[in-house]
Amino acid sequence: MGNDYGAIRRRTVVAGALAGIAAAALSGCQGPRWYPSEISPDEYVLRAVITEKRRLIARYEAGVSSGMGPVDLLERVLKHHRDHLAALRERLPERPAGEPEAAAEAEESPDPGPSPAPVGDEPVPVSGLRVAEQSAAASRARQLARLSDSGLAQLVASIGACETGHARLLSEA
DSSP states (O other), X not given: OOOOTTOOOHHHHHHHHHHHHHHHHHTTOOGGGOOSSSSOHHHXXXXXHHHHHHHHHHHHHHHHHHTOSOHHHHHHHHHHHHHXXXXXXXXXXXXXXXXXXXXXXXXXXXXXXXXXXXXXXXXOOHHHHHHHHHHHHHHHHHHHTTOOOHHHHXXXXXXXXXXXXXXXXXXXX
């Protein structure tokens, strides 16, 4: 045999691999369904989309109430966003009756995580709404990558496609 100082032996590699597999098997990890929180990754994304929808709705409501821009178009798009929000809220998991979130969920419950800056009451020009729609659609594409529920992914993808259409309509207004 030659000089093999510093070389890793085959037995060492095999023993290390077996030890790693045994550690993973004994750790209790359940794979992609394991999550150390009461809120699943899908629910976290769902709540983020709901928060973003609330912000868009507030922007459109301010625009409609000010009478700036094409009010009929803004009202149509606002209705779409309200429909999206209702569909998203239907996907929220139900909480046991004893949890305080169960009663508040029907109305306006706070979403987990840091609270974003509130939307002002001042109307946003149509060009600003177009940018907000484009940003929301791009956000949906990123959120899709984090979803494991195919039905929820289809809903989020559909909402993103609708937001892209809104941006197009607003660019033509």
